[in-house]
Amino acid sequence: MSKETETKxxxxxxxxxxxxxxxxxxxxxxxxxxxxxxxxxxxGACQGCPGATMTIKMxxxxxxxxxxxxxxxxxxx
Numbered sequence: 001m002s003k004e005t006e007t008k009x010x011x012x013x014x015x016x017x018x019x020x021x022x023x024x025x026x027x028x029x030x031x032x033x034x035x036x037x038x039x040x041x042x043x044g045a046c047q048g049c050p051g052a053t054m055t056i057k058m059x060x061x062x063x064x065x066x067x068x069x070x071x072x073x074x075x076x077x
Contacts, residue, residue: 036072
């Protein structure tokens, strides 16, 4: 695990992704980065939302992969 990569992930989540999710009454929490996989938890209105999988794959995962190519996937825990 690279601390530099983890720092980049947190920065992107905080500055680019979290504000958009918060507009819908939800939130995202970084849990861990290991072996190319980012583990996150959705909170608030996003928790249990039918669109949560799409938010993870099309929103969070796509954006993180654009900025950090070594990311393989984003998983909700």
